[in-house]
Amino acid sequence: MSNSENQLKTGFCEIRHASRLSVAPMMDWTDRHCRYLHRLMSKQALLYTEMVTAPALVRGGAVHLLAYNPEEHPVALQLGGSDPKELAAAARMGAEAGYDEINLNVGCPSDRVQSGTFGAVLMKSPGLVADCVAEMAAECPVEVTVKCRIGVDDQEPRDLLPAFLEAVRAAGVRRVTIHARKAWLRGLSPKENRDIPPLDYPLVHAMKAEFADMHISVNGGIMSLDEAMVHLAQGLDGVMIGRAAYHTPADVLLQADRRVFGVDRETDPVAVVRDMLPYIERHLVAGGKLGQVTRHMLGLFAGQPGARAWRRHLSENATRPGAGPDVVRAALEFVQPKAA
Structure with missing residues (x-):
């Protein structure tokens, strides 16, 4: 062969x-x-x-x-x-x-x-x-x-x-x-x-x-x-x-x-959002719009506390002129566990 x-x-x-x-x-x-x-x-x-x-x-x-x-x-x-x-x-x-x-x-x-x-x-x-x-x-x-x-x-x-x-x-x-x-x-x-x-x-x-x-x-x-x-x-x-x-x-x-695959790997939605931020920044520098990416992220926290506020904040702010990673960081505040 x-x-x-x-x-x-x-x-x-x-x-x-x-x-x-x-x-x-x-x-x-x-x-x-x-x-x-x-x-x-x-x-x-x-x-x-x-x-x-x-x-x-x-x-x-x-x-x-x-x-x-x-x-x-x-x-x-x-x-x-x-x-x-x-x-x-x-x-x-x-x-x-x-x-x-x-x-x-x-x-x-x-x-x-x-x-x-x-x-x-x-x-x-x-x-x-x-x-x-x-x-x-x-x-x-x-x-x-x-x-x-x-x-x-x-x-x-x-x-x-x-x-x-x-x-x-x-x-x-x-x-x-x-x-x-x-x-x-x-x-x-x-x-x-x-x-x-x-x-x-x-x-x-x-x-x-x-x-x-x-x-x-x-x-x-x-x-x-x-x-x-x-x-x-x-x-x-x-x-x-x-x-x-x-x-x-x-x-x-x-x-x-x-x-499914027997690979010892797990992450969580908050970590995924943080890992998306550099990608979002590259997309914006290339002339893209924030909403083109964040529309796919709306369901990340489905069923979890703060999920509705996460979706609402992204939906209302991601399409505004000049919207950037700070919109995502602000939305993340609704779903991150708060320090005791």
């Missing part, structure tokens, strides 16, 4: 280990500021970008969408698209930018995504998905993965999902994250598609039993680290958490390294 093949194999092993717990790609939420914050809370969990469309990168030249902080590793780029050649070119761009994984979105149900014939609508075309990931893998030296639903509209998930997994496995994919809900492409909004279609965790577990050689993670409706640990104990390879990791990040991420 060559050195490059050894490095590739090592990279695959590391990213698969990280994917025991991942934070879901979420539009308008998991930008690079959010990911930097999450990385301070967990050194081990796998982080995902917001979905970036292949046309924006390849035809639009929007390479700024690939920007990230080196501290974010391990970090995956999620792509949206349906043209195999275009996705291959975008995947190559992502790998050259240094991302540890390239993920194809086959789950987003928004009207905008459907109009571009990608996202969840691709569940209707497993052959096309297979063509896409095969082309991506041929052009990309890092692992290509898929995030999908269990089906869409009137499809029968217990018939559709095995055929879908068989198609992408035959194309070379060995790691899939399954959102355990159908997506209804008409009649439900994207928000409703995250809540209304019933969850079918047993189906995802059945797919792991049927496709034992594949690395399968579950996503959808998982609100705590305790719930994640149950899925792992029952045999799934990974768990992806979305909204809970964003709204109550301390509950999900602060104990993740110890409980």
Whole structure:
């Protein structure tokens, strides 16, 4: 085996280990500021970008969408698209930018995504998905993965999902994250598609039993680290958490390294805020705005004394002209334990 093949194999092993717990790609939420914050809370969990469309990168030249902080590793780029050649070119761009994984979105149900014939609508075309990931893998030296639903509209998930997994496995994919809900492409909004279609965790577990050689993670409706640990104990390879990791990040991420990865490391929200201050200062010097960072920090103290005052102070002051780190320091006074 060559050195490059050894490095590739090592990279695959590391990213698969990280994917025991991942934070879901979420539009308008998991930008690079959010990911930097999450990385301070967990050194081990796998982080995902917001979905970036292949046309924006390849035809639009929007390479700024690939920007990230080196501290974010391990970090995956999620792509949206349906043209195999275009996705291959975008995947190559992502790998050259240094991302540890390239993920194809086959789950987003928004009207905008459907109009571009990608996202969840691709569940209707497993052959096309297979063509896409095969082309991506041929052009990309890092692992290509898929995030999908269990089906869409009137499809029968217990018939559709095995055929879908068989198609992408035959194309070379060995790691899939399954959102355990159908997506209804008409009649439900994207928000409703995250809540209304019933969850079918047993189906995802059945797919792991049927496709034992594949690395399968579950996503959808998982609100705590305790719930994640149950899925792992029952045999799934990974768990992806979305909204809970964003709204109550301390509950999900602060104990993740110890409980999920067996690494003796924990921190606390106050220390995380203090560690964010140098990052905030660099962002402001570069011309950024305080609110671009602090909007992701509002839930840090959820459920703790002073959390409401923390959120209110940041919300009311972070967008004011000239707002800087002192706003965060002042907000921290509401939640820090007071000396006796």
